[in-house]
Amino acid sequence: MIALGLTLALAYTPAEAQALFTEANDAYYRQEYSAAKDKYERLIAAGQSGPDVLFNLGTTHLAANELGPAILFLTRAARLAPSDDDIAAQLAVAQQRQLDQVVGAEDAEPFLQRLGRAVDERLVSWGFLIAWWVAFGLLFVFLRGSSHRWAFGLATAAVFAVALGLGGLVGVQAWVSTSVKEAVVMAATAKAREFPGDTAKVAFEVHAGLLVRVMEDSGRFVRIRLPNALEGWVEKEQVTPL
Template identity: 50%
Template sequence: MSAITAILVATLLGQGYYSPEEAQTLFQQANEAFYKQDYAAAREGYEKLVSRGFGGADIHYNLGTTYLAQGDLGRAVLSFERSHRAGGDGPDLDANFALARAQQLDKVVGTAPEEPFLQRVVGATSGNLVAWAFLGTWLVGFAFLLLFRFLRPGRRTWAVVLGAVFLVASLPSGALLAAHVWVHETLHEAVVIAPTLRAREFPRDEAKVSFEVHPGLKVRVMEETGRYVRIRLPNGLEGWAEREGVAEI
């Protein structure tokens, strides 16, 4: 996706305060500032675009590269994750991702507990493919049932049978699509952005610290209460940490 395309898509889908021309100008100015190694100005420009709804893959990638140049590892990984989630890919993103991960202090070891069956199924299937499969079979089935009304008596049986077959065939993909939506809404991933994030046994300041993690580590947010969130590390270790220390992808 080109930078201009990302901006136009964001204009249609996002709630922006800039016109496409203003956003493109700001994007170019931020790029020029980055090339001049004026990372503060580049960061300010990209952050303005993101805060006003222009969060395309290219903008998140450039923002992540700027954070990385400034040594802000947590926000660099966060932006690269958001770029990937927005459809970004390619050798540049992979290379900077690898560079950022190599700088992380935390090397989490241990085996994570097995994911629930539903999450494993969702992780093994493509959400877009499932959505198209459901939409396609449902529309074809509905079209055959609609055709039933225009056929003469005695010639309707095949339309009913085919319509029923396609509608029944849409049920598994529909259920899987619902599972994708449910997991997407309930499974929250985040990145540690605090210089040192202390995870406690309970969501209280006086609770014992169980472990510490550092910028750039990807975690899962399990639940929240007050100013604390319960995070789970990739190896399954859990603890309560301050909400401001992590940012959701």
């Protein structure tokens, strides 16, 4: 509640937010990347985020050669706007600069995860609600009887099929969102150990910008899994959840 109150107190008016956004852009073009990042982050802290702010913040980090934050914010922007080509292209550029090359990566992440990420959460959610209501409306009309009863029957079945499909996608997204926790490596180099402890043997190293899955946590450490199923424990502060 206190946080909410602070957020509301810090919130900018739309004009102020746009002015701050423009100032940040100007700082970027003057190559004053620290000032630009500070202004973008103030917008995010005020709850006035969105794909555009995240995109610019990620791009600023990328221009400043800070690969970890760049991939973090660009990935967040991409999750909010999956169909945005600019964000996808910028993220691809950042990933090309990444040091780690995961060898023997699984052909693809599990189907449901891919399916859940492939579609726009908003689109699917609203599409489901609309189709769901329309389907029930058609069902009502069908049951009341009319001169085109067969047509209403077919339409009802079709819309029900669409609604159920979309509903399934919403369910998949909800499952992926709640059960699959991802993070980006922020440290320039993070040692992945065989068990959570400073004395544990280092199994491998990962570097800034690598997207990993967080499986569990224990004290100061979290267990990460790479796309090729390689696992290790790294310090929590070395990764940032998406």
